[in-house]
Amino acid sequence: MLIRLIVPGEEERVEDLNASLEAVLTRHRIDPGLRGDVRLIVEELASNAITHGGADAQAELSVRLTIADGLLNLEFRDDGAPFDPLDAPEPDLDADIMDRDIGGLGLHLIRQLAEELHYQRIDDSNLLRIKLKIPTEQAT
Numbered sequence: 001m002l003i004r005l006i007v008p009g010e011e012e013r014v015e016d017l018n019a020s021l022e023a024v025l026t027r028h029r030i031d032p033g034l035r036g037d038v039r040l041i042v043e044e045l046a047s048n049a050i051t052h053g054g055a056d057a058q059a060e061l062s063v064r065l066t067i068a069d070g071l072l073n074l075e076f077r078d079d080g081a082p083f084d085p086l087d088a089p090e091p092d093l094d095a096d097i098m099d100r101d102i103g104g105l106g107l108h109l110i111r112q113l114a115e116e117l118h119y120q121r122i123d124d125s126n127l128l129r130i131k132l133k134i135p136t137e138q139a140t
Helices: 011-027 032-051 105-113
Strands: 002-008 060-068 071-078 116-122 125-133
Touching (some): 032 071
Antiparallel strands (some): 002 060, 116 125
């Protein structure tokens, strides 16, 4: 499977992007749990790019999916301001919820779901490569 989807950096287009991803992943018989993880990751990254990265309707958000060696490889690219999510501090999960800083939980969750994460700034774009393990009965 190889797919690349590109949408403008508009919040309402994130739902379109996730619907397209869901259709492709379902067609390729990807486990429902892994499909949910992909949707969550893409929604989090797209929302962050739009809300905090300065991505706008002129900017592009793109997702590329491939499968190799039992892993689903997801590449998320945005034209927003430079931001390496791997440098973001971990949230203090032990602090009382009322005392916690806002933000960071989505990135924390992405770190927990991923087998591997790699960030690069390429040609004025952020590129995050995420490897997710495909459940054994599905690995191709």
